[in-house]
Amino acid sequence: MLGGVCIGDGDGLSGHSDGDVVIHAVIDAILGAAGLGDIGEQFPDTDASLAGIDSRRLLAWTMKLARERGLRVVNCDVTVLTERPRLSPWKPAMKASLAGLLAVDTGDVAVKAKTNEGMGAIGRGEGVAAMAVVLMESR
Secondary structure (H helix, E strand, C coil): CECCECCCCCCCCCCCCCCCHHHHHHHHHHHHHCCCCCHHHHCCCCCHHHCCCCHHHHHHHHHHHHHHCCEEEEEEEEEEECCCCCCHHHHHHHHHHHHHHHCCCHHHEEEEEECCCCCHHHHCCCCCEEEEEEEEEEC
16 A cells, blocks of 8 residues: 555555555654654554554544644645656556545645665665655644
């Protein structure tokens, strides 16, 4: 899962939840912007009830926390670093998925994919990284 979209049927990423690094990066961006710490503080991997959980549920809970602070997402910009799979075919679906989860228009979400040019663990295909930035405003 990346950005709430099933990417092929190969090996997935391991993690305490479903391993969706894109959604996890978005969650961290929202939590940071709202002054609510990070994903590990809100959803610790020591909480057995979160084992294998769909990251979309974690994002829904994060959105609720932000709303309780009087905040809403204005836009979101995500960069995914991976050698493979190539994400171009899935970027529109990821963008639509994130827009729905964030309650914004698809035009307010950017999903970019970059390779690591063969360098390091990501370049060797041993992992995927994602970075996200969100703009939030008070309601």
